[in-house]
Amino acid sequence: xxxxxxxxxxxxxxxxxxxxxxxxxxxxxxxxxxxxxxxxxxxxxxxxxxxxxxxxxxxxxxxxxxxxxxxxxxxxxxxxxxxxxxxxxxxxxxxxxxxxxxxxxxxxxxxxxxxxxxxxxxxxxxxxxxxxxxxxxxxxxxxxxxxxxxxxxxxxxxxxxxxxxxxxxxxxxxxxxxxxxxxxxxxxxxxxxxxxxxxxxxxxxxxxxxxxxxxxxxxxxxxxxxxxxxxxxxxxxxxxxxxxxxxxxxxxxxxxxxxxxxxxxxxxxxxxxxxxxxxxxxxxxxxxxxxxxxxxxxxxxxxxxxxxxxxxxxxxxxxxxxxxxxxxxxxxxxxxxxxxxxxxxxxxxxxxxxxxxxxxxxxxxxxxxxxxxxxxxxxxxxxxx
Amino acid sequence: xxxxxxxxxxxxxxxxxxxxxxxxxxxxxxxxxxxxxxxxxxxxxxxxxxxxxxxxxxxxxxxxxxxxxxxxxxxxxxxxxxxxxxxxxxxxxxxxxxxxxxxxxxxxxxxxxxxxxxxxxxxxxxxxxxxxxxxxxxxxxxxxxxxxxxxxxxxxxxxxxxxxxxxxxxxxxxxxxxxxxxxxxxxxxxxxxxxxxxxxxxxxxxxxxxxxxxxxxxxxxxxxxxxxxxxxxxxxxxxxxxxxxxxxxxxxxxxxxxxxxxxxxxxxxxxxxxxxxxxxxxxxxxxxxxxxxxxxxxxxxxxxxxxxxxxxxxxxxxxxxxxxxxxxxxxxxxxxxxxxxxxxxxxxxxxxxxxxxxxxxxxxxxxxxxxxxxxxxxxxxxxxxxxxxxxxxxxxxxxxxxxxxxxxxxxxxxxxxxxxxxxxxxxxxxxxxxxxxxxxxxxxxxxxxxxxxxxxxxxxxxxxxxxxxxxxxxxxx
Numbered sequence: 075x076x077x078x079x080x081x082x083x084x085x086x087x088x089x090x091x092x093x094x095x096x097x098x099x100x101x102x103x104x105x106x107x108x109x110x111x112x113x114x115x116x117x118x119x120x121x122x123x124x125x126x127x128x129x130x131x132x133x134x135x136x137x138x139x140x141x142x143x144x145x146x147x148x149x150x151x152x153x154x155x156x157x158x159x160x161x162x163x164x165x166x167x168x169x170x171x172x173x174x175x176x177x178x179x180x181x182x183x184x185x186x187x188x189x190x191x192x193x194x195x196x197x198x199x200x201x202x203x204x205x206x207x208x209x210x211x212x213x214x215x216x217x218x219x220x221x222x223x224x225x226x227x228x229x230x231x232x233x234x235x236x237x238x239x240x241x242x243x244x245x246x247x248x249x250x251x252x253x254x255x256x257x258x259x260x261x262x263x264x265x266x267x268x269x270x271x272x273x274x275x276x277x278x279x280x281x282x283x284x285x286x287x288x289x290x291x292x293x294x295x296x297x298x299x300x301x302x303x304x305x306x307x308x309x310x311x312x313x314x315x316x317x318x319x320x321x322x323x324x325x326x327x328x329x330x331x332x333x334x335x336x337x338x339x340x341x342x343x344x345x346x347x348x349x350x351x352x353x354x355x356x357x358x359x360x361x362x363x364x365x366x367x368x369x370x371x372x373x374x375x376x377x378x379x380x381x382x383x384x385x386x387x388x389x390x391x392x393x394x395x396x397x398x399x400x401x402x403x404x405x406x407x408x409x410x411x412x413x414x415x416x417x418x419x420x421x422x423x424x425x426x427x428x429x430x431x432x433x434x435x436x437x438x439x440x441x442x443x444x445x446x447x448x449x450x451x452x453x454x455x456x457x458x459x
Numbered sequence: 460x461x462x463x464x465x466x467x468x469x470x471x472x473x474x475x476x477x478x479x480x481x482x483x484x485x486x487x488x489x490x491x492x493x494x495x496x497x498x499x500x501x502x503x504x505x506x507x508x509x510x511x512x513x514x515x516x517x518x519x520x521x522x523x524x525x526x527x528x529x530x531x532x533x534x535x536x537x538x539x540x541x542x543x544x545x546x547x548x549x550x551x552x553x554x555x556x557x558x559x560x561x562x563x564x565x566x567x568x569x570x571x572x573x574x575x576x577x578x579x580x581x582x583x584x585x586x587x588x589x590x591x592x593x594x595x596x597x598x599x600x601x602x603x604x605x606x607x608x609x610x611x612x613x614x615x616x617x618x619x620x621x622x623x624x625x626x627x628x629x630x631x632x633x634x635x636x637x638x639x640x641x642x643x644x645x646x647x648x649x650x651x652x653x654x655x656x657x658x659x660x661x662x663x664x665x666x667x668x669x670x671x672x673x674x675x676x677x678x679x680x681x682x683x684x685x686x687x688x689x690x691x692x693x694x695x696x697x698x699x700x701x702x703x704x705x706x707x708x709x710x711x712x713x714x715x716x717x718x719x720x721x722x723x724x725x726x727x728x729x730x731x732x733x734x735x736x737x738x739x740x741x742x743x744x745x746x747x748x749x750x751x752x753x754x755x756x757x758x759x760x761x762x763x764x765x766x767x768x769x770x771x772x773x774x775x776x777x778x779x780x781x782x783x784x785x786x787x788x789x790x791x792x793x794x795x796x797x798x799x800x801x802x803x804x805x806x807x808x809x810x811x812x813x814x815x816x817x818x819x820x821x822x823x824x825x826x827x828x829x830x831x832x833x834x835x836x837x838x839x840x841x842x843x844x845x846x847x848x849x850x851x852x853x854x855x856x857x858x859x860x861x862x863x864x865x866x867x868x869x870x871x872x873x874x875x876x877x878x879x880x881x882x883x884x885x886x887x888x889x890x891x892x893x894x895x896x897x898x899x900x901x902x903x904x905x906x907x908x909x910x911x912x913x914x915x916x917x918x919x920x921x922x923x924x925x926x927x928x929x930x931x932x933x934x935x936x
Contacts, residue, residue, distance in 0.1 A: 142771065264767070267758040270629025270737040277734075338628050340731075365622050 109185050112192035113397035115226045120233030122156035125201030126165045130253035131289045139278045140245035140261040150242040150250055151286055152221055154232035157201040167193035168222045172249045179248030185401050193397050196229050203296035209304035209431035212283055213240035216311030218260055220247045223392045230420040237300050243282055272338035279316030280323040287326055304431040310392055311335040329430040333391050334358055337366040347376035349430045354382040360453040379439055380452040385410045391419035500524035500878040511882040513597040515582055521601055521886055524878050530889050531815045538567045540604045541578045547603030548596055559588045612875040613888035623702040623729050631732050632702050634725040635664025641842040642699040648869050652691035657916040664730030669723040674920025679711040700727040742768035748779040749934055757791030757846040762798035780834040780934035790845025800850055801828035803835055803859040810849050811898055812891040835860030836930035839908055844868035851906045856896040861933055862908040864926040869905035
């Protein structure tokens with residue numbers, strides 16, 4: 075699971091399992107193009123300017139699942155929300171230290187270690203929140219990835235009137251900055267080849283999500299803006315599997331999206347009726363390499379969608395293709411341009427949330443779209459590739 | 460991730476050693492790949508496209524791939540491969556009630572190419588008579604050719620049934636029990652099994668539902684005795700069904716504590732297992748400052764995980780010794796075995812990898828690993844296989860610690876290397892054989908413990924661990 079940045083780096087797509095054949099050494103044969111300078115995240119598409127702030131919460135009721143020497147579970151939560159404030163300092167994408175450790179963990183070399191900290195974001199740091207009865211979206215990143223890797227999606231949702239609470243699941247990312255400034259590295263990476271690793275991670279993520287939902291009212295002054303009857307969760311890769319896990323465990327989460335993550339949660343045999351959407355890369359189709367979605371699809375008894383997007387890989391819906399050029403990583407030949415896959419992610423995630431949290435019907439989700447021909451509705455309109 | 464899942468499923472079925480070895484063979488960069496291997500078959504790269512049916516051309520590729528690359532490929536009598544394949548083919552024709560008049564073995568001369576041509580001609584003639592069977596015939600033929608190597612690290616990965624319905628990562632498949640004769644042993648070294656056959660662990664599933672407990676003696680399996688005159692019978696293999704085997708298995712059990720005799724019928728299936736018990740490395744502090752570390756497999760990072768666990772237990776106290784529990788460790792990466800060993804000894808050879816003409820590469824300790832300077836006891840059993848035996852043999856031969864428990868599996872022919880066939884299936888086998896630090900053969904022999912402390916049904920029933928107790932006695936001396 076640790077090699078996923080390589081996917082975005084244009085190397086052959088591998089789920090990086092112990093038994094997958096190794097990736098061909100492309101970098102050895104073709105020199106990397108020159109880094110382009112700092113990446114700029116695409117502007118949010120909604121009506122509202124966006125603010126962002128960081129909270130730290132500490133669950134004293136359970137020990138950390140990965141660091142055996144820590145008796146509590148500390149989490150970093152990044153909030154994005156609508157604001158009326160148009161000017162102000164833009165929030166940093168990540169700290170120089172976070173950039174350094176993320177690049178090191180992802181085995182990206184040849185660029186200054188603080189490159190990602192220079193990525194330009196759109197959200198204003200600690201701006202005053204605005205709005206009322208806002209729906210809440212919990213966001214959870216892929217394994218080894220900091221939450222920052224979903225910033226483009228988070229900013230866009232906030233501009234459309236959602237409060238986004240993104241969680242850095244401590245020790246499951248190459249880097250998480252803790253409340254006292256210490257940096258937690260990826261201890262969970264030590265065990266990612268264990269049988270049952272996926273279920274262990276998503277059990278923990280579900281507990282993290284419930285704790286964050288418990289804590290938000292006390293920890294965030296503006297939490298009164300949130301309509302707590304309208305909560306959804308969106309995650310990428312194992313974060314998407316975490317969305318499924320959180321929904322099964324915590325009925326406060328009313329709807330969920332799994333972006334290209336194999337799932338690990340036992341859905342009750344009696345079925346599961348809250349709305350759920352799978353967004354897959356082009357490989358993630360019924361009867362494909364991952365059978366977990368086929369398994370779960372039968373148990374989803376409520377509103378459900380499974381879409382697969384052609385010419386995309388596992389990281390297509392994260393920021394990684396957006397900032398790839400700043401690291402000297404060539405876009406993958408034949409894959410969608412980074413901006414296009416980001417647009418598709420933003421559009422379909424927002425459509426799902428608008429339908430289920432804002433009760434606005436979205437025809438986009440009901441039939442193939444001429445505007446987004448890359449998006450195939452499964453199982454009817456997508457074949458095994 | 461599918462590969463992970465497949466690996467796990469196979470591992471639970473008792474083939475961990477084979478797969479782990481296949482997974483961990485060092486792979487040369489693309490530019491170097493074709494120089495060592497003959498051009499007949501290459502190392503796999505990237506995601507394998509979907510498999511296509513096995514044909515005579517694929518069998519031909521496998522035949523020459525084995526002759527060109529297998530450990531003894533250069534010197535073996537190739538006729539043995541073709542004969543084994545043809546036996547399986549005729550057996551399958553027979554079984555399906557479709558015997559073919561032309562299905563007689565052609566005369567073989569000992570010339571590898573000519574013999575192949577003769578074999579192929581007959582093969583084509585036969586399969587043309589039964590076109591609907593041709594896929595199945597090709598599969599059994601190639602399976603038999605690979606099996607005829609008699610090598611526990613040779614395998615052909617093809618088809619497969621996929622994940623059982625309702626399977627989740629971490630689940631087991633089967634009856635939900637482990638017995639004193641392990642799955643790996645049934646496949647790899649059945650002759651080494653000792654009576655009585657009894658349940659050692661109940662993991663879940665049908666066994667748990669039926670109230671089976673550790674220590675229960677298995678007197679018969681589907682009406683057959685597990686041992687006749689002290690020798691194991693093939694009936695034992697039925698304890699470890701692999702998906703898609705779904706037929707129920709009837710066990711006659713004896714619980715010694717009560718004298719009760721009864722029968723249970725267990726249906727194989729997917730069952731949930733305790734996630735905590737699946738972790739590759741777990742540790743705890745035992746009385747007297749002894750660190751107990753269990754290593755369930757030599758996965759990537761295994762050695763570092765052990766080192767981290769020990770340094771954690773060392774914080775604020777003086778450790779007096781280490782027990783490494785390698786029981787059930789089906790092997791994995793030789794590199795990890797070497798790194799772990801290197802925390803106990805430097806400047807030594809841990810093993811030799813030798814070609815059939817006795818050209819050997821010495822595998823050295825990694826002297827960048829910091830020495831732990833602690834007395835060591837290692838718990839082994841008959842399911843400690845492959846890299847686990849590499850480690851255990853070096854502990855014994857280099858005198859860095861004591862082995863306690865039972866002899867290791869004897870499943871360490873040599874590191875398995877993968878080769879891709881044109882239908883996107885994978886052949887894997889050793890190109891070199893593994894010898895211990897004294898250049899002794901370990902394969903099929905295993906490593907005997909310094910202290911033989913077998914588990915009895917009474918120990919299993921009472922949850923006692925006499926091997927661990929013995930190890931602690933040794934370390935406390």
